[in-house]
Amino acid sequence: MQTSLSPQVKNFMANFEPHMSASNVLSTFKDPVFILAAPRSGSSLLFKTLCQAPDIWSIANESHQIYANFPHLAMENSNFDSGALGKKHADKKTATALRALYAASIVNRNNQRFFDLPQKPKNIIFLEKTPETL
Numbered sequence: 001m002q003t004s005l006s007p008q009v010k011n012f013m014a015n016f017e018p019h020m021s022a023s024n025v026l027s028t029f030k031d032p033v034f035i036l037a038a039p040r041s042g043s044s045l046l047f048k049t050l051c052q053a054p055d056i057w058s059i060a061n062e063s064h065q066i067y068a069n070f071p072h073l074a075m076e077n078s079n080f081d082s083g084a085l086g087k088k089h090a091d092k093k094t095a096t097a098l099r100a101l102y103a104a105s106i107v108n109r110n111n112q113r114f115f116d117l118p119q120k121p122k123n124i125i126f127l128e129k130t131p132e133t134l
Contacts, residue, residue, distance in 0.1 A: 006069040009097055012104070028103050028114070032126040047129040052109050058127040059105040066101050070094060102126075 035050075037043035051058050059066070067073060073089060106114045106126060114120060 004070070004072045006071065009069040009101065013097055013100060028106075028124060029099065029126050030123055032128060035127070035129040037130070043129060047127065050127055053125075054109065055121075055125050056127050057106045057108055057114060057124045058129075059102065060107050060111065062129055063102075066098070066105065069101065070098070 033050075035043050035047055037046075047058070050056055051060065073085060073094070104113075104115060106124075108114070114124070
């Protein structure tokens with residue numbers, strides 16, 4: 001599988017990597033929480049409610065806009081028989097870029113970006129709601 005990143009991600013990574021090491025990004029996402037739910041089951045309400053907790057950080061939305069930057073992961077470009085992604089899709093370049101985009105996008109309940117804070121919390125709880133119907 002050929003890894004392809006959008007021009008926006010390539011530009012972002014060139015500016016992001018000198019300021020944030022891979023180990024720092026990994027430690028930011030130490031214990032993520034994922035909401036996986038059936039359609040119309042109230043998962044959006046649960047997500048929005050949990051995002052109001054003081055220790056929760058999220059991208060404040062579903063992650064369609066992040067995955068759109070990875071054309072090689074799109075179903076129509078990869079002969080997928082489903083939308084499922086596995087270990088073979090997580091090559092180093094893709095995984096690093098995904099983590100960096102998530103890290104750069106996370107905000108707290110006051111919509112403050114994590115990397116804009118002068119005093120960053122040591123550990124955060126990252127909350128993600130699955131963007132696609134299961």
